[in-house]
Amino acid sequence: MQVWTKLFAKSPFKPLIKHSEVVLNTVETLEGALQLWYEGNYRGMAELAVEVDRLEDVADRIKEEIRDSLSSKLLMAVNREDVLIYLHMQDKVADAAEDTAKWLLIKREHEVPQEIRDIILQMGTESIRAAKLVHEAIVQMDVVIESGFSEKEIEKEYHIIREIEGVESKIDGMDTALMELVFKHERELSWGDGFYVLNIARTLSNISDKAKDAAERIRLMMNK
Template structure:
């Protein structure tokens, strides 16, 4: 009998809500694409709509997290520990939280992205969201990993996915350096407070990619157990 089915004999399997949680976390991060597009078009109404969607996704992720924590048994009849799953859940949660923080700060300040930075910002946001998407794809392999007992071809697939996640995170780091340098060149022409918050937003977008990468790191730890 597959391990996931055996686990269900001893209580609800946590894998489905873990995957649902990551899906909502990624949906929150993906909302930043439309959010920044609206900001750069000067459409604050559309930006506010996108920000509310991001916040709703983060709230739903919190609901899933809370329910999973309440119902996760102290011991699992699985080749993973309760503490490992909770660490994975925390890493996923940081993706949703960071996306919400980015949108909340930017909409709260009615932030404008300077024209010389807009193309780079679009690429940077797309890169961070791509990292989150890759983390979701990796998490969606959990069922198959459990079925295989964390062995064989499924492990190889998951390892390749996490290696691709490494590459995406490094790409995001490089883009962060480039956009910070571009902002430095024009910062003297901008209000100092706006510059300070632009640097913060850039840092947080970089953090979003880092948080998504951390999900892959937690999955790698599960594979190494």
């Protein structure tokens, strides 16, 4: 715990960056698993999906260590409660990645129409991009603090946040397109197949949703 306290003494965002690095590793591993699922390499996908689960556990442990170390006596440039809320939201990105990995593991060799697989892969790519941008955002927030809240660095942060919001909006459209495709292929898909596909899409959307929530918390911290 002393390690986290020392990091907080330097900046309230140094421990969040350490946690974010694990979250980033989690979503990047999911990205690899999703690509292998798309290609039909289920054995390779399963190995990576299990690793996603392990990394999410690591992120959870780090989150708890940080929370236990964040003393109310520490003087910080931002509100302690805001830091804790952001940490919770950032951790939810890893939780959503783990949920997707679990759905990938549920059903192995299956026939999903190509255009459905295409749009799921696109959704995954975009959602994971949002999660990667959250990592950039928390690193940039540390720069904002160190710069004394310079306008130049704040504008860079807002640019990242707008990118995240744009991705989340784009995925909303993909969600609708996927539902239309599921009904288009209803004769080819069993009820279970449709449920499986829609839940993979739901958990992928959750990654970008949680990324947007985390970005919004950064925006609130800057506005304060």
